[in-house]
Every structure is written in C-alpha cells, then in structure tokens.
Amino acid sequence: MSLLDDPRASEALAHLPDYLGSHIRVSAAALTLGLALSLPLAILSRHRPLLRGALLGAAGIVQTIPGLALLALFYPLLLVLAALSLRAFGVGFSAFGFLPAMLALALYSMLPVLRNTITGLDGVDPALVEAAQGVGMTPRQVLTMVELPLALPVIMAGVRTSAVWVIGTATLSTPIGQTSLGNYIFAGLQTQNWVLVVFGCVAAAVLAVAVDQLLALIEAGLRLRSRPRIALGALGLAALLIATLAPGLMVARATYVIGAKTFSEQYVLAALLEQRVEAAGLTATTRSGLGSSVIYDALKTGDIDAYVDYSGTLWANQFHHEGVAPRAQVLADLKRDLGRDGIALLGELGFANAYALVMPRAKAEALNIRSIADLAARAPQMTIAGDYEFFSRPEWDNLRRAYGIAFKTERQMQPDLMYAALNAGEVDVIAGYTSDGQIAKDDLIVLDDPKQAIPPYDAVLLLAPKRSGDRKLREALTPLLGRIDIVAMREANLRAATSDGTPDSVARWLWGQTKP
Amino acid sequence: MDRDAPPMIAYDRVAKSFGATTAVDNVTLTVAHGELLAIVGGSGSGKTTLLRLANRLIELDAGSVRIAGDDIRTADPIALRRRIGTVFQAAALFPHMSVAANIGITPKLLGWSKADISARVDELLDLVRLDPAQHRRRFPHELSGGQRQRVGVARALAAKPEIVLMDEPFGALDPLTRDALGEDFRALHQRLGLTTILITHDITEALLLADRIAVMRAGKLLEQGTPAGLSASREPYVAELMQTPRRQAQRLAALLDGGA
Numbered sequence: 198m199s200l201l202d203d204p205r206a207s208e209a210l211a212h213l214p215d216y217l218g219s220h221i222r223v224s225a226a227a228l229t230l231g232l233a234l235s236l237p238l239a240i241l242s243r244h245r246p247l248l249r250g251a252l253l254g255a256a257g258i259v260q261t262i263p264g265l266a267l268l269a270l271f272y273p274l275l276l277v278l279a280a281l282s283l284r285a286f287g288v289g290f291s292a293f294g295f296l297p298a299m300l301a302l303a304l305y306s307m308l309p310v311l312r313n314t315i316t317g318l319d320g321v322d323p324a325l326v327e328a329a330q331g332v333g334m335t336p337r338q339v340l341t342m343v344e345l346p347l348a349l350p351v352i353m354a355g356v357r358t359s360a361v362w363v364i365g366t367a368t369l370s371t372p373i374g375q376t377s378l379g380n381y382i383f384a385g386l387q388t389q390n391w392v393l394v395v396f397g398c399v400a401a402a403v404l405a406v407a408v409d410q411l412l413a414l415i416e417a418g419l420r421l422r423s424r425p426r427i428a429l430g431a432l433g434l435a436a437l438l439i440a441t442l443a444p445g446l447m448v449a450r451a452t453y454v455i456g457a458k459t460f461s462e463q464y465v466l467a468a469l470l471e472q473r474v475e476a477a478g479l480t481a482t483t484r485s486g487l488g489s490s491v492i493y494d495a496l497k498t499g500d501i502d503a504y505v506d507y508s509g510t511l512w513a514n515q516f517h518h519e520g521v522a523p524r525a526q527v528l529a530d531l532k533r534d535l536g537r538d539g540i541a542l543l544g545e546l547g548f549a550n551a552y553a554l555v556m557p558r559a560k561a562e563a564l565n566i567r568s569i570a571d572l573a574a575r576a577p578q579m580t581i582a583g584d585y586e587f588f589s590r591p592e593w594d595n596l597r598r599a600y601g602i603a604f605k606t607e608r609q610m611q612p613d614l615m616y617a618a619l620n621a622g623e624v625d626v627i628a629g630y631t632s633d634g635q636i637a638k639d640d641l642i643v644l645d646d647p648k649q650a651i652p653p654y655d656a657v658l659l660l661a662p663k664r665s666g667d668r669k670l671r672e673a674l675t676p677l678l679g680r681i682d683i684v685a686m687r688e689a690n691l692r693a694a695t696s697d698g699t700p701d702s703v704a705r706w707l708w709g710q711t712k713p
Numbered sequence: 714m715d716r717d718a719p720p721m722i723a724y725d726r727v728a729k730s731f732g733a734t735t736a737v738d739n740v741t742l743t744v745a746h747g748e749l750l751a752i753v754g755g756s757g758s759g760k761t762t763l764l765r766l767a768n769r770l771i772e773l774d775a776g777s778v779r780i781a782g783d784d785i786r787t788a789d790p791i792a793l794r795r796r797i798g799t800v801f802q803a804a805a806l807f808p809h810m811s812v813a814a815n816i817g818i819t820p821k822l823l824g825w826s827k828a829d830i831s832a833r834v835d836e837l838l839d840l841v842r843l844d845p846a847q848h849r850r851r852f853p854h855e856l857s858g859g860q861r862q863r864v865g866v867a868r869a870l871a872a873k874p875e876i877v878l879m880d881e882p883f884g885a886l887d888p889l890t891r892d893a894l895g896e897d898f899r900a901l902h903q904r905l906g907l908t909t910i911l912i913t914h915d916i917t918e919a920l921l922l923a924d925r926i927a928v929m930r931a932g933k934l935l936e937q938g939t940p941a942g943l944s945a946s947r948e949p950y951v952a953e954l955m956q957t958p959r960r961q962a963q964r965l966a967a968l969l970d971g972g973a
Contacts, residue, residue, distance in 0.1 A: 328805035330770055332819045332868065333795030346809045420809075 208699050209381060209396045217400060218441035219376035224367045225438060226299045228360055231306030236352075239314035240340065249315065256308035264366040267305060271297035272373045272491055279498075293491070293500035294484075298370035298377075305366055306359040313355025317348030346419075353416035357409050364405040368397065372459060372488040374495055378404070383459055383486035384700075386611065408434070453670065456492050456504035457485035460612055461693040461700075462550060462632060462686065466505045466656075468704035470674065477673035489514070489586065497538050499661045503674065506659055507550055509652035511535075513591045521595060524653040531657070539662030543671065544678035548632055548686045551654035552592050553643040554581075555629040557619065561642050568645035572626065573602040580606040582615045583628035592651050593628075599650035613694065616641075632683060634691025656681070680711040719782035721746045721876060721908040722767060727776035729762055736762040738932035739776070749902050749909045751923035753916050753954070759932040760912050764878050767910070768794045780876065795819055798869030798877040803885045804861040806853040812838075812864050813849040819872040837867035840901065859890035866898060870905070877902070879911045883918065895922050917958045928954060 235256075242249035259267065275292035282288055290296065321344050329343040345352075368379030381397025384390065411433040418426030453474050457467035467483045474481040484501055493515055495501045512518050512527045516534040528545075535542050554569055566572050572579075581604045587593055588607055596602055608624060615627040616635040629636065631643060631654070658678065664670050689707045692698040698706075720743035729737040737759045744750045754760040765771040767778055769790040778785050785793060798819075806815045814821075816837055817830040825833070838845040841863040853861055862882060869877055882898075883891045899922050902909050913919050919926050920940050927937040928951050936943060936951045944955045 322805075324801065324803070324805045325807060327770065328799075328801050328807070331768065331794060331799040331801065333791055333822050333872075335791055338822065343807060343809075422809075 220378045221441040227302030230303040235307040235310040265369045268301045271301040294374035298375035309355040309358040317351030361405045371486040453481040454501045456501035464700040468700040507654040509654040541660040541665035543658040546656040546681045547679045548683040550632040573600045579625035581626045582608045582624040584612045587628045595650040599648040632686045685710040723779040740934045751911045751919035754929035758929040798874035800869045800879040800882045804865035816867045841867045877909045
C-alpha cells in the first residue's frame with residue numbers, strides 16, 4: 198500500500214490548507230511585529246550602552262524560556278489584560294489562539310534581529326562613517342545611506358534565523374488554541390500516529406527552508422542591487438501569504454467550534470461531537486490539542502462552544518474543592534460552580550475516565566496485590582509512571598495521604614508511552630485512566646481504591662455561556678448523553694491508538710455502538 | 714591676489730584635546746585663496762585633527778576657524794561639509810555604491826537633478842582622467858588603488874567646492890601612481906583655482922606639490938613657509954626634516970652613479 202492510499206495520509210492532506218495557512222499567518226504576523234520592534238530598538242540602543250545591555254539581556258532571557266512555556270504563559274497574561282480592558286474600556290478581546298501565539302512568537306523572534314543589527318552596524322568601517330559625514334550627510338542619511346546598507350547582510354542573517362525559529366516554534370502554539378502545523382504533531386503523538394507526526398515536522402521544515410531561501414534571495418538582491426532578485430523573493434513571500442489566505446477566505450466559517458484536549462479520547466469525542474452537530478445540519482469545526490487549563494477558559498469566553506471534560510478534574514482543579522466527595526455531590530457542586538461562570542452542564546456521557554493505578558495482572562497476582570492498600574507496602578521498592586500533570590494533582594496528594602504510599606521513583610511520561618514502559622517492565626505501576634484501551638489489550642488490572650481517594654471522573658458535556666440556551670445545539674448533542682459506556686470507550690480508545698483508526702472513523706464506529 | 718580680502722581659511726589660536734591628550738595646541742595658521750598648503754608631521758603630531766576642525770568633523774575647544782572671513786561655528790556643519798570637498802585616506806569610497814553614485818553623492822544630497830548629476834559625473838571622470846563609459850558603472854572593489862583615489866578626488870570636487878581638504882590621500886599608493894596622481898591633482902588645483910590643505914607625513918611630497926608648508930609636532934605648529942623659506946629654518950626638527958630629501962637625493966645619486 199502506498200503512503201498516499203493510507204487514510205491517515207489523506208486525512209493529513211485534507212487539513213493542510215487550514216493548518217499551513219494558520220501557521221503562516223501567525224508566523225508572518227509575529228515576524229513582522231518582531232522586526233518592527235527590534236530594528237528601531239537596535240538602532241536606538243546603538244550609542245546607549247545601558248539600554249543596549251538591558252535589551253540584549255532581556256531578549257536573551259526570553260530565548261532561554263522553552264517555547265512551549267513562553268506560549269503557555271502568554272495565555273493567562275492576556276486573559277488578565279482582556280479582563281482589565283473589558284472593565285476599563287468596555288472592550289474585551291480574545292486571549293485565545295492567535296493573539297497570545299503571535300505575541301509570544303514575536304518576542305521570541307527579537308534576539309537574533311537585535312543582536313545582528315547591533316553587530317552589523319558596529320562592524321561598519323569607521324572610516325566610511327567619517328567619509329559619509331565628510332561628504333555632507335546628516336546623521337539620518339549616514340544611517341540609511343551607508344550604515345544600514347553595509348550592515349544589511351548581517352541584519353538579514355538575523356532576520357533569517359528569526360524566521361526559521363518562529364516557523365519552528367509556531368508548531369507549539371497548538372495547545373493555546375492557535376491552529377498550526379503543530380496540530381499534526383500533537384494529534385499524532387497522542388494517537389501514536391507517526392505518519393501525522395512526520396507529516397507535521399516535514400511540512401514545518403519545508404516551510405522554514407522555503408522562507409529562508411526566499412529571504413536569502415531578497416538579501417542577495419539588496420546586496421547586488423538586483424531588482425529581479427528582490428522582486429522574485431518578495432513575490433515568493435507574497436505568493437506564500439496569498440496562497441494561505443485564499444482557502445481561509447473561501448471556506449465558510451463554521452458556526453460551532455468543538456474543543457479537544459491533548460489526548461486521543463478527546464480527539465475521538467470531539468470528532469463525535471462535530472459529526473453530531475453536522476448531522477443536525479449545522480456547521481462545526483474542531484480545535485484540538487488544547488491545554489487542560491486553556492480549554493476551560495476558552496469555553497468560558499466563548500472561543501469554543503462545547504467540549505467534554507471530566508467531573509473530578511473540574512471539581513478539584515478548576516474549582517479547588519478539597520478532599521473527596523461522593524459522585525452525586527461532585528456533580529451537584531459542579532452544576533452550581535459552572536452555573537456561576539454561565540456554563541451549561543448538558544449531562545454525562547455515561548463513562549468515567551478516572552485516574553487509576555494500573556499494573557500487569559501477572560505481577561499483581563504474584564505479589565498478591567489487589568488494592569492500592571496492598572500496593573502501599575511494596576511501593577518503596579517500585580517505580581511509578583504518570584502523565585505530566587498527575588504528580589502535581591490533588592489526587593496524588595489524596596492517595597499519599599489516604600494510603601501513606603511512597604514510591605522509590607516517580608517518572609513523568611507521555612500517556613501513550615506509559616503502557617509501553619509498563620509492558621517492558623521499566624516501571625512497575627502506572628497512573629493510567631480507566632477508559633484506556635490498553636487495559637484489556639495488555640492484560641492489566643486496575644487496583645481497587647477502598648478509601649475512595651481518587652474522585653469520580655464522569656465524562657461531562659459542557660456548553661459555552663452563549664450556547665447554553667441554544668436549542669439546536671442541545672438537540673444535536675443530547676442523544677449522546679448516557680449512551681457511551683466504559684467498554685465502548687475503551688475499545689474506541691484502543692482503535693484510535695492503532696494504526697488504522699483516525700479520530701473521525703473511530704467516532705463513527707463509536708456512534709454505531711450507541712444505538713439502543 | 715587681493716591683499717585686503719580675508720584669507721580663505723584662517724585658524725586662530727586653535728586648541729583641541731581628547732581627554733588628557735592635547736592634539737592641537739594653540740595653532741594659528743592661514744591659507745590664502747588659491748594656495749596649496751601642505752601640513753607635514755609624524756603620526757600623533759595633530760595634523761589630521763587640525764584638518765578635521767576645518768569642516769567640523771571635530772569641534773574645537775578654543776580659538777576659532779574662519780572660512781572666507783566667517784566663523785565656522787555660525788555655519789550649519791552639514792551645509793559646511795557640502796561646500797568643502799574632502800579627499801580621504803585610501804579614498805574611503807562607499808563600497809555598496811557605483812563609481813557614478815560615489816562621485817554624485819554630494820550633489821545628490823544638495824538636491825541636484827539626475828541629469829545634472831550625471832553630466833557632472835562624466836565631466837569629473839574626464840577631469841581625473843578616467844574614461845566615463847568604462848568606469849561609471851563599476852564598483853570600488855573593481856578598481857585599482859590609483860583609480861579609487863582618482864574617484865575619491867572626483868567625489869570631493871563634485872559639488873564645485875572652492876576648498877579641498879586632503880587627508881594623506883596618496884599614502885597607500887605605489888610610488889609611480891602616487892607621483893602621477895600628485896602631479897595631476899596639482900594641475901587640477903591650479904586650473905580650478907582651488908584652495909587646498911594637504912596632509913602628509915612625506916616631506917618630499919609636500920615640497921613637490923605645495924606652495925607653502927606647515928610643520929607640526931606634538932600638537933604645535935613649529936614653522937610655516939615656502940620650501941625655500943623652510944630650508945633656512947633654525948628650528949632643529951624642521952632643519953632635520955628639510956635635510957632628509959636632500960640627503961636621500963645625494964645618496965641616490967651616488968648609488969646610481971656608482972652602479973653606472
């Protein structure tokens with residue numbers, strides 16, 4: 198079977214205009230803003246050593262912040278600013294997606310341009326600056342007619358470095374809601390769809406190389422005063438921009454936006470929601486790969502219209518309830534808390550995706566471990582693996598408090614890799630999820646939680662405040678409530694994690710299972 | 714020459730220090746209209762600083778400089794520099810501009826029309842004996858050292874200045890080129906009625922080209938006068954300096970005769 202016949206490849210290609218276009222738009226905007234800031238700042242700070250030191254220092258610090266963290270930090274920052282602006286001027290703006298991504302990337306792009314502009318201008322032969330003054334140029338003319346043209350190759354080298362950085366880092370803007378080529382990478386990592394991961398990486402690399410070469414052409418044109426080169430390079434860049442704007446303008450904007458977090462169950466559920474909305478004759482699109490903290494705020498502000506969350510997650514993380522409560526109480530608390538934010542809890546889907554301590558059946562039986570209480574005695578010699586958030590979540594605190602459990606080593610890893618590590622014997626126990634497909638497939642057991650330290654995690658369907666009274670949307674989604682059981686969801690998750698399932702096809706299968 | 718007219722350039726008790734270093738120390742010096750004055754001195758003698766004070770590339774600390782009777786501090790420094798032609802060490806042509814653009818730069822800054830600039834560029838290339846058709850589109854890196862400095866001279870003359878300042882213009886050239894260029898410039902100076910200050914560390918060059926020579930050492934003006942006047946100087950450094958070309962000429966004559 199050739200690669201192009203692979204349904205995953207054709208699905209990837211179908212998303213390309215949207216992902217590539219969004220990627221280019223956010224990169225181009227960030228680079229433009231970065232250049233507009235760093236060029237004048239570099240020129241301004243040239244003869245001001247203090248300002249120059251401060252600028253280069255600040256830009257250097259920004260550069261050491263990992264791209265993912267920088268992008269993630271801009272989201273709450275803008276959220277606060279948007280709230281302040283709404284209060285002060287009555288005008289709010291969306292802190293989701295484009296704006297935080299663009300600002301963070303712009304900041305990220307500044308160091309190479311700043312440094313190269315300063316270095317380039319410093320490198321101009323002082324004898325030529327003096328000659329420029331001697332023939333009667335004003336300071337501004339010296340700068341524009343002599344210094345900048347002579348420093349141009351060095352400055353352009355900085356611009357090219359910036360462009361490549363920004364295009365590469367823009368793949369990380371997916372979790373804060375900006376569609377980018379990173380959507381391929383995040384989705385692929387979650388669903389173990391390596392075709393998607395490679396596709397996203399290659400697309401970003403090709404784009405970066407293409408832009409770099411077009412900038413190189415413009416640079417050569419400026420240096421050699423060759424109009425055709427400049428025109429060709431500029432034309433190439435313009436074509437890239439227009440080509441990515443065109444499909445965005447032609448596609449009708451979808452009415453409803455479905456959100457999905459960064460794991461495969463969420464991709465499947467978002468696809469299911471989208472299919473149901475479209476089956477009701479409405480238009481919908483999915484924003485997937487959103488961070489756990491981003492997605493709730495995005496719903497609250499109306500940037501997305503609906504998504505599936507889990508009762509325990511919201512109860513403990515979003516609304517900061519402590520301890521453990523029975524299932525009914527958690528749901529009642531949630532309804533009240535969500536209501537305060539104007540969010541409608543449409544209902545439960547029927548399954549729970551709770552954290553659970555999971556280990557191979559054979560090993561558990563050999564050690565005579567059935568519950569977490571049994572495990573606690575053995576834990577000091579064992580290694581546990583959890584996802585990136587587990588060890589900083591209240592559930593983990595609860596577990597430790599309730600059972601006095603402590604492991605020799607705690608390791609954080611990508612959820613899908615945890616099972617491989619468990620099967621390979623690299624770790625003894627994992628903090629998995631009750632709806633994981635691998636539990637049945639790999640012959641694992643979920644350890645009992647007699648003290649109920651882990652709160653209930655019913656999957657609940659949430660609607661944005663502006664959609665809470667939307668009858669059409671409610672009617673489209675209500676048939677899903679109470680119809681998805683844990684067995685079906687595990688099977689769906691297993692299918693999504695194997696090579697032949699795309700979220701769309703698995704969602705269709707799952708819908709088939711819900712028929713009474 | 715009109716004896717009542719003020720000198721073209723007049724330095725009056727001029728001083729300039731850079732930090733603790735006195736570069737120019739109480740120098741009084743005049744250059745008459747149409748004169749070619751050479752300022753001779755070793756490195757650190759203050760001769761280059763003295764030159765740059767005249768077009769305000771460096772601002773003086775004390776004293777005054779007058780050009781055609783007007784104190785240069787009352788003039789706009791940018792306008793002043795556009796009125797004075799300057800020839801720089803090793804030409805200092807703008808490497809990203811063609812020969813024509815280099816030569817036409819001051820007229821362009823003054824707002825001349827394109828046609829006027831173009832005509833002037835051709836005229837100047839002829840004047841400095843470079844074929845316009847062959848050279849105007851070239852870039853500095855495509856020229857020899859001598860050709861570059863010819864362009865440098867053309868650039869200085871482009872806006873028809875009355876005064877030309879030359880900062881060791883022929884220093885980096887081979888002896889033959891240097892000799893030819895010096896001669897050519899002397900002829901141009903005469904033909905265009907320029908007033909020129911030529912900075913050099915080479916007393917022979919100064920003697921061959923200048924009407925009058927000023928000798929500087931450690932920021933002070935030691936002596937000034939015509940070649941004949943200076944050779945009678947009792948100032949030890951000046952006397953030593955004036956002896957040098959003569960001694961060299963004798964040694965050369967002896968060597969060449971001996972070899973014959």
